[in-house]
Amino acid sequence: MKRLGRFLIASLVLSALAAPAAAQDKPAALISPEQLARIRAGNDECFACHSPAGITHPTKPDLDLKRLRGLLRDADAFYGSDHQRLSCTKCHNEGYDEHPHAADAREMTSTCADCHDKTASAVGKQFDQSVHARNLADTFTCTTCHDPHLMRLAAKLADPHKIVAQDNRVCLGCHDSDETFAKFAPEKKTRPLIDEIHDWLPNARAHWQAVRCVECHTPAVATNEPISHQILDKNKAEKKCVSCHSADSSLKTRLYRHLVSEEHQRLGFANSVILANSYVVGATRHVLIDTLLMIAFGAMLVGLLAHGIGRIVARLRQRKNNER
Ligand code: HEC
Ligand code: HEC
Ligand code: HEC
Ligand code: HEC
Ligand code: HEC
Ligand code: HEC
Ligand code: HEC
Known part of the structure; x- marks a missing residue:
């Protein structure tokens, strides 16, 4: 049913519709390409460990690779996210520059409200x-x-x-x-x-x-x-x-x-x-397509109903047979 609808609609409107324009990113607010490159170079230090490469090619001996495996971040996904222009250390602001990280580093991590005061409230x-x-x-x-x-x-x-x-x-x-x-x-x-x-x-x-x-x-x-x-x-x-x-x-x-x-x-x-x-x-x-789909939907309902009645009749018959 869905396929039929899609096919019909596709052939109807294919040429009439332009694909929705991709959303334009805001120009990097107040961040120059040089600054951005510096931010990313800094982030690379974190990714050196917190990425699959950090597991296959550990930068130091004696890293707790088992724990690290659960703490990987995807660079491509990060650079497609809302926070793509931020340093990791903007939010993980203290205690993560060195490894082993500081014991209380986690408590220092910024919350949404620290930066998005108005929206967050x-x-x-x-x-x-x-x-x-x-x-x-x-x-x-x-x-x-x-x-x-x-x-x-x-x-x-x-x-x-x-x-x-x-x-x-x-x-x-x-x-x-x-x-x-x-x-x-x-x-x-x-x-x-x-x-x-x-x-x-x-x-x-x-x-x-x-x-x-x-x-x-x-x-x-x-x-x-x-x-x-x-x-x-x-x-x-x-x-x-x-x-x-x-x-x-x-x-x-x-x-x-x-x-x-x-x-x-x-x-x-x-x-x-x-x-x-x-x-x-x-x-x-698109009245025609709606009508066609409703007919298809109706036919499905009738089919289901007929099937249901069929089963009830069959069961009644069986019960009669058993009583005999
Ligand atoms: C929140 C919005 C929403 C509500 C509420 C909703 N639908 Fe849908 N429904 C959709 C969308 C969107 C699709 C398109 C799915 C697709 O693209 O395949 C859909 C698809 C369908 C389909 C086609 C399913 C298929 O197999 O492709 C049927 C049938 C349907 N809806 C019936 C219902 C019925 C009956 C109800 C109420 C009980 C209902 N819908 C409530 C949004 C909604
Ligand atoms: C088409 C509207 C619709 C969509 C879409 C929908 N829900 Fe619901 N949901 C309802 C309705 C209505 C109820 C109450 C149903 C009832 O009480 O019979 C409900 C009930 C629930 C409950 C309560 C369960 C319980 O009984 O304790 C949860 C949890 C839930 N939905 C989660 C989700 C999640 C997760 C999604 C998305 C994957 C989702 N719903 C999508 C309409 C929707
Ligand atoms: C030398 C490798 C290495 C580098 C570089 C590194 N980390 Fe880690 N990180 C780890 C390991 C291993 C763990 C697992 C826990 C542990 O051993 O301390 C971890 C844990 C974490 C945790 C979770 C801590 C917790 O308390 O649950 C965060 C968050 C984190 N790192 C962020 C960062 C950030 C941000 C950077 C870059 C500024 C960074 N890391 C650089 C190896 C590293
Ligand atoms: C916008 C703020 C923000 C930025 C930017 C950010 N993080 Fe995080 N990160 C967080 C928050 C908040 C948490 C804690 C999430 C939670 O509580 O589940 C977290 C959790 C983590 C954890 C896992 C901790 C755990 O125990 O699950 C790691 C690892 C981590 N971040 C690494 C990074 C790296 C590497 C970067 C840079 C590529 C980065 N983060 C950039 C806010 C940020
Ligand atoms: C260290 C500060 C900081 C923290 C903490 C932070 N953000 Fe952001 N966030 C930003 C900045 C800066 C931008 C704008 C990035 C840009 O335009 O390049 C942004 C952008 C966003 C956007 C997109 C808004 C837009 O108009 O483009 C959303 C949504 C968002 N953040 C949600 C969150 C949530 C949810 C949290 C908490 C988990 C969070 N942020 C934590 C700094 C932060
Ligand atoms: C139950 C899950 C859930 C929780 C908890 C939650 N959010 Fe969201 N949030 C979402 C979803 C889903 C969207 C996407 C809505 C959309 O696409 O418009 C969203 C969207 C947003 C946006 C973007 C709104 C926009 O402009 O479209 C901001 C900012 C945001 N959340 C901040 C927060 C903050 C701050 C908190 C904590 C107070 C929070 N969220 C808690 C699920 C959640
Ligand atoms: C991390 C887990 C988690 C996430 C993410 C989450 N929920 Fe829930 N949700 C729960 C739990 C647990 C309950 C049961 C709360 C209770 O019964 O006390 C619940 C309850 C509900 C209920 C039932 C309310 C009622 O009246 O019984 C609805 C509806 C619901 N969630 C919808 C959503 C929707 C929509 C989202 C995404 C925007 C979402 N949840 C995200 C864990 C989650």
Whole structure:
């Protein structure tokens, strides 16, 4: 069904749609190429140990390679992240210049609020209201979700598939892993299986690839505001299909908003953005395709129903046979 939709839509709009322009990075604010080169040369000293090469070619004898193996950082990922222009030592500010590192080095590491005072207090207010902050108090912090060596602002990623992959990796990394979940969950709480919780959603796994958990689990905000950090109680989560599967989809003001504003400026038109990225049944105005898909969906339902009735009849027959 999905393939059919994609194929039809692809052939319909292939030539009409330009691929969404890649987001432009801000020019390196007040950092000259020379400064940047110096920062990276400094970081190379850390990467000399904290990278796969540091394990295969240790720079010193007697390093605790077993521990180091769990502390590797990916240079390419770091230089694609929001903090790509920072020295490692900007955050790991004391105690890491030499190895062995200082015993209290970890406590000196900067927190988000040290540098992002205003954002962190605004985000912090929403976060304090979230289920995690309320139920899991001190163990759950900004860095539980944010890896400062990896994360990239949604507006910079631009491509909705990349945004979904990044943001859902955070939630699934814990809610889809017994080991990580157990580290954070209150005693005796077992992990509810993510697919079972959402069994009312057709093809939940396909949804995890195309929409973010936060789309349904946070309150709506104004289009010019970043998505809320208030993860709501489960009984307040979005369950209405039409909030996404409709022409005036909330996805437009959330997941696609970076593209939508661009598109609006360019063409005064937003639907092609969603079309270009996913075929979301109902969220488009291609009546013919919607109708075709609904027929296909209906046929599937009829098929399922017929199958179900068939099984009931078969079971009744069998029971009769057994009674004889
Ligand atoms: C000579 C190799 C080497 C260099 C260079 C090095 N590290 Fe380490 N680092 C290690 C090893 C090995 C560990 C594992 C714990 C230990 O043995 O101290 C570690 C641990 C860490 C930890 C975790 C410490 C903890 O308390 O959990 C951080 C953070 C860290 N290093 C950051 C850095 C930064 C930032 C730099 C660059 C300024 C750097 N390291 C340079 C070898 C190195
Ligand atoms: C924007 C701030 C920031 C920058 C820049 C940064 N780090 Fe970190 N790093 C942190 C924070 C915060 C933590 C602790 C995360 C946590 O508590 O789980 C951390 C954790 C680590 C750890 C693992 C500690 C552990 O026990 O898991 C290592 C190793 C590390 N950083 C190395 C580096 C290296 C190497 C660089 C430079 C390429 C770097 N960091 C740049 C903020 C930063
Ligand atoms: C040592 C200071 C420092 C710390 C600590 C720090 N950041 Fe940053 N962060 C920066 C700087 C500087 C930039 C801008 C980088 C640039 O434009 O090249 C930035 C950029 C960002 C951005 C992108 C913002 C934008 O408009 O481009 C996000 C999101 C972000 N940081 C989140 C975090 C989070 C979450 C934490 C805590 C885990 C954190 N930061 C910790 C200094 C820091
Ligand atoms: C439950 C996981 C989680 C926690 C905890 C969390 N964040 Fe986030 N944060 C996210 C996700 C997911 C996004 C991506 C939203 C988006 O793409 O717009 C995000 C986005 C951000 C952004 C970028 C917002 C923008 O402009 O689009 C900042 C800044 C930020 N977080 C800071 C923080 C700070 C500070 C804390 C701690 C008070 C924190 N976050 C705690 C999951 C979390
Ligand atoms: C590091 C682990 C971890 C991460 C990351 C995480 N969660 Fe959770 N979450 C938990 C735990 C543990 C609970 C159970 C809390 C309880 O029942 O007391 C929970 C509870 C919840 C609940 C249930 C609330 C209720 O009313 O029972 C929702 C919804 C939820 N998380 C959504 C999310 C979303 C969305 C994200 C990503 C933005 C996310 N979580 C990221 C660990 C995590
Ligand atoms: C289409 C909307 C939607 C999406 C997308 C979605 N959820 Fe949910 N989620 C819900 C609703 C609605 C409930 C409440 C279900 C119920 O109570 O029957 C729920 C319940 C939950 C719960 C509560 C479990 C419990 O019973 O304690 C957790 C945890 C959760 N979701 C996590 C996630 C994670 C993680 C993702 C992303 C992989 C996600 N959700 C994506 C709508 C959604
Ligand atoms: C948060 C937004 C959102 C909500 C809420 C939502 N969907 Fe979806 N749904 C999507 C997106 C986006 C896709 C496109 C997936 C893709 O590109 O393959 C999709 C795809 C689908 C598909 C096609 C699945 C496949 O196998 O390709 C069906 C069927 C569907 N949704 C039904 C529903 C129903 C029924 C509900 C309500 C119970 C619902 N959806 C709620 C966003 C949503």
